[in-house]
Amino acid sequence: MLSAWGLTKVYEGRTVVDQVGFELRPGTVTAFLGPNGAGKSTTLRMISGLTTPTAGHATIAGRAYQQWRNPSHVAGVLLDGQAVHPGRTGRLHLQLAAKLAGIPSRRADEVLAMVGLADAAGRKIGKYSLGMRQRLGLAHALLTDPPLLILDEPINGLDPEGIRSVRTLLRNYATRGGTVLLSSHVLSEVDQTADRVLVIGNGRVLADGPLAQLTSSARSLVKAADMNRLAQVMTDARIPIQPAIDGHMAAHAPVERVSELTFKAGIPLLGLRPEQMSLEDLFFRLTGGNS
């Protein structure tokens, strides 16, 4: 659905995006993860034709975004929820967009209801909260019901209820076959939404893969009734151990090896599972903790 090859952007001699490439398949939610200034927004702006890449290119369904005659039907884009005229109402903002897209104006009210802004449709955008503006931006992206959504920090400024409804909306959208590319610097926000994570730091893609794969570690978390005996068995097997959360022990070995050793030693286990890295740990490991 979306393909990017070697996207590079240099501003005044400084490379802010460096050879970013990826491909998105329909029916998936992909998170573009990285700290502020990592190059996420610039990459999304290059994909949506607002910024010209220094090198590389991106296509949506085979063509560059700006080469489509009516690109809003290919991709709904939310880059900046604040990029709205504060004197207009939410309804007028979307009606103007509907006119530009060549669809009936009544669609504006439909998408406003979808994002929970039906009651605020006639209110000036200047009186909207940050979260309401973000939802209006999402409504703008959903206006034409496109097969692809490109969303820059869509959860930014939303309250917990708003976050949950956006997550549900995006998951349902992907279930219907839609493709979602969303960026975030809030690591905990994407783990419940994304099938795949692209970690970006200093303008480069540092990691790309399913979330479970990226966050899997070589350690096992094990808990036994007799933790001293368990520690002795691990030490005898030359497996490094560390205390872990909830009374568990982190053993630097796969679960199969830990299971085999504890079974042979006759230690009854209360719990054994592979350790999953948090996204924070993953990010700091990939960036060397300096981003």
Next chain:
Amino acid sequence: MTFPQTVQAPPQQQQPLWHQRASARTGFGNLVLVEFRKLFGTLSDRLTLLLAPVMLIGVMYLFSRTGKMESAAKQMFPLLISIQFGLLLTFVAVIKLVAGEWHYKSAQPTLLMQPSRMRYLSAQTVVVLSVWLVSALLTFLIYPVFIRMQADRERFGFLLDIRPGWVLGVTLAGTALVLISALIVAMHLPNPTAALVVFFVVVPLLMVARSAAPAVFGVIYPLEPAYLLAGQPDAGTVQAIVSGLLWLSLLVWGAIRIQRRDAG
């Protein structure tokens, strides 16, 4: 050996609906309609545009009362001053339309829906052209009435009805030039407040400077060609040509800047 009489073409794959819609460009008329709705988009916009003709008529009346009536050129002079002050609210509307879109970054969602900046700019130009035509028509219809009243009052003959084509030409040129100068300021300064301040400081200053030294400041005064066309004795052909070229260059440069401007 037998050959089939017809060869069936492989069935064409039906493109999904979004593909068909994405391949069909939205008509230019829709873009123009959107820009018109933006012109009237807020309550302050509507009030500004509602009061604009009232102000124009009021200012024309005031300046026509102070004008000298000895010659056709003198009877035309108040028009040149009137359009600079009387169209003040119209300038506000135009500057807000063009500069406001960039200031509030609302150009971004527009360009995401309709990426061709030339089409976007052309649609805004059509709106400004419409504003110009309405302003010029109103000026052309009302101004001679006030001048006739003043000429009667001063016991001079009313001279503008001798050459209505000339009056129309000066009106069209004057209103066009002053609106273009507002448009140019809005194109170069993507902040409506800054653009309004610059416009309302620079244009009156140029008017004063031009009246003090027309040979010097006429070359940068946006209305110099209209002054020449209106037969003003201190207007020079060279100054009018240089001024016209200068403001045309600024207009083209403004369009190029918008083509390249970062959309937020």
